[in-house]
Amino acid sequence: MRKAGPALLAAVLAFGGAAYGMTRPASADVVAQLSGPQLVADMGAGWNLGNTLEANNNGIPSETAWGNPAVTQAFIDRVRAAGFKTIRIPVSYLGHIGSGPGYTVNAAWLTRIKEVVDYAYSRGLYVLINMHGDGYKSVTGSWLICDAADQTTIKDKYQKVWQQIASKFQTYNEHLIFESMNENFDGQYGNPTQPCYSNINAYNQIFVDTVRRTGGTNASRWLLVPGWNTNIDHTVGSGFVLPTDQNRSSSVPANEQRIMISVHYYDPWDFAGQEDGTITQWGAGATDPAKKSVWGQEDFLDGQMKKVYDKFVTRGYPVFVGEYGSIDKTTYDSTNNRYRADYARAVVATAKKYGAATAYWDNGWNGQHGFALFDRSTGAVTQPGIINAIMSAVGGSQPSSPPTSPPTTPPTTTSPPANPGTGTCRVASTVSAWNTGLTTIITITNTGTTAVNGWTLGFTLAAGQTIVSGWSAGYSPASGAVTATDAGYNGVLAPGGSTTIGYQANHTGNAAAPTGFRLNGATCS
Structure with missing residues (x-):
């Protein structure tokens, strides 16, 4: 696509704002072999x-x-x-x-x-x-x-x-x-x-x-x-x-x-x-x-x-x-x-x-x-x-293969409830590792009967792992017992709903998946 619509006013206005997430060097000599x-x-x-x-x-x-x-x-x-x-x-x-x-x-x-x-x-x-x-x-x-x-x-x-x-x-x-x-x-x-x-x-x-x-x-x-x-x-x-x-x-x-x-x-x-x-x-x-x-x-x-x-x-x-x-x-x-x-x-x-x-x-x-x-x-x-x-x-989970009969209506979203829910949860994680780095993708699913409105996900990194960048959540601290906090747009998990977050981390030889997942303090399966 080329230029479309009326031109903007030619003005350059600087604005402040905190940096979101952790940074990493602009040059990196390791490559994740992602399929x-x-x-x-x-x-x-x-x-x-x-x-x-x-x-x-x-x-x-x-x-x-x-x-x-x-x-x-x-x-x-x-x-x-x-x-x-x-x-x-x-x-x-x-x-x-x-x-x-x-x-x-x-x-x-x-x-x-x-x-x-x-x-x-x-x-x-x-x-x-x-x-x-x-x-x-x-x-x-x-x-x-x-x-x-x-x-x-x-x-x-x-x-x-x-x-x-x-x-x-x-x-x-x-x-x-x-x-x-x-x-x-x-x-x-x-x-x-x-x-x-x-x-x-x-x-x-x-x-x-x-x-x-x-x-x-x-x-x-x-x-x-x-x-x-x-x-x-x-x-x-x-x-x-x-x-x-x-x-x-x-x-x-x-x-x-x-x-x-x-x-x-x-x-x-x-x-x-x-x-x-x-x-x-x-x-x-x-x-x-x-x-x-x-x-x-x-x-x-x-x-x-x-x-x-x-x-x-x-x-x-x-x-x-x-x-x-x-x-x-x-x-x-x-x-x-x-x-x-x-x-x-x-x-x-x-x-x-x-x-x-x-x-x-x-x-x-x-x-x-x-x-x-x-x-x-x-x-x-x-x-x-x-x-x-x-x-x-x-944000939802990806099906293993496209369905043979496509839906006749567009996807819909569920309106959030007025108050947070306290349902149970299920977490699945996938790790792709290389040399001294890894990428972890985490899918969080609300398996309860009440919507979750705002969440934190606690988990523990393997020894020697340090998060260097993350997406779809805020991560703190960068190692040890980590808490991931929703990014706002993905904070509501309707019953049966899910969201996917992820991060990149350095490791010193142990590329194991994170453990001990807890959603709003409740242990996840």
């Missing part, structure tokens, strides 16, 4: 820092060019505190690339990209960076054009730019993911054309080969590649060719992949992105048929996600829905935000059902036709209903 399903589960809810590092002024990238303020650590902390565990950071290079044959990327621009990456990476979040606007014909200075004449020069430039990016982040661990490009296609919204699609496939192969050959963690990190315009039908259909991964590290198990597939989801467009007031409602809960699209409802969404599951997930290639969302049409229909939340909940829940991670598209614009969930200047949440819908959809 595809483990990665998707660990990525949790994702969010896009849109219209920022991909913004440009006459072909020169600048993060404030489209009206959003400069990114700060405090703002990223606010996004993390809202429950997001993955941040996709679109990046353009354009006029910051020097002339051939070296095609040197401006050092200050690479440094700024690194600073913004570190805001999220240092907090234990997953971070995705890509080459975003360089392939748009509508952008001044674009050059990654699949139907341009001189493909030899384009491919040489592409290889050398990605070599510099990959080298810059060579030591970062598995929480950093590279994405080869964004919505690359010939600019015509029709069927793919050849040899344009062949060139897109070639770009993806150059990307994988180049990143792998820079060595270090790049030899085993997860890499994300799109098909034609990140379109689901044109990616699962003929034309898309998976890149080979012959240069990856021998440490990766032979039966596992390290390549992800990128798709975007904005269907039906008349609800999600069309800037008029005709279609403002979506889903089974719509109350006015005249305001609801005649296509693109829950059954269509389920079918699209099943396509990528059947084509890629079943073969070990995780899918990342790198953009989804719907614009604000409350000026036309005051109930619109309800349906925007329903839409977000359904996309996230259905993607999760079919083994895909997701990232909401946020362009920083609040108001008519905007996608924003936060005020970029103050960090305030502006769409709590949509965020709550996302978190409720991603």
Whole structure:
């Protein structure tokens, strides 16, 4: 997605705020060998820092060019505190690339990209960076054009730019993911054309080969590649060719992949992105048929996600829905935000059902036709209903396989009771360990008959383990007898309800799972 909606006021307002959670070094030389399903589960809810590092002024990238303020650590902390565990950071290079044959990327621009990456990476979040606007014909200075004449020069430039990016982040661990490009296609919204699609496939192969050959963690990190315009039908259909991964590290198990597939989801467009007031409602809960699209409802969404599951997930290639969302049409229909939340909940829940991670598209614009969930200047949440819908959809336990008969109604949430409950509990934990580090994912289930409204989970770490970062809860202290406290959005556990939290820890040889779980003081099974 490119710039959408009115431009924000060009103001940079600094704001304070405590750092959330514990930090870790910006460089890490250990890599968790997460399988595809483990990665998707660990990525949790994702969010896009849109219209920022991909913004440009006459072909020169600048993060404030489209009206959003400069990114700060405090703002990223606010996004993390809202429950997001993955941040996709679109990046353009354009006029910051020097002339051939070296095609040197401006050092200050690479440094700024690194600073913004570190805001999220240092907090234990997953971070995705890509080459975003360089392939748009509508952008001044674009050059990654699949139907341009001189493909030899384009491919040489592409290889050398990605070599510099990959080298810059060579030591970062598995929480950093590279994405080869964004919505690359010939600019015509029709069927793919050849040899344009062949060139897109070639770009993806150059990307994988180049990143792998820079060595270090790049030899085993997860890499994300799109098909034609990140379109689901044109990616699962003929034309898309998976890149080979012959240069990856021998440490990766032979039966596992390290390549992800990128798709975007904005269907039906008349609800999600069309800037008029005709279609403002979506889903089974719509109350006015005249305001609801005649296509693109829950059954269509389920079918699209099943396509990528059947084509890629079943073969070990995780899918990342790198953009989804719907614009604000409350000026036309005051109930619109309800349906925007329903839409977000359904996309996230259905993607999760079919083994895909997701990232909401946020362009920083609040108001008519905007996608924003936060005020970029103050960090305030502006769409709590949509965020709550996302978190409720991603927070439950993952089924072992997609059901054969998809539901006909969207997921629902249970309203919390007025007072806390005191039911019993069940806790399951999974540990993925490597060298001197580990990742632990904990699922808490309320097995009682009364809702729990606000919780703390006590447990004991094995000797020699120290938590270095955590998500979906606050953790204190970092070792020994630890208490995890709910993050607010996941504080209510209805009877039978569950939530998933997790942390990364260092260890001195003992990677055992935590023990002695107690929810609000009650021992859990």
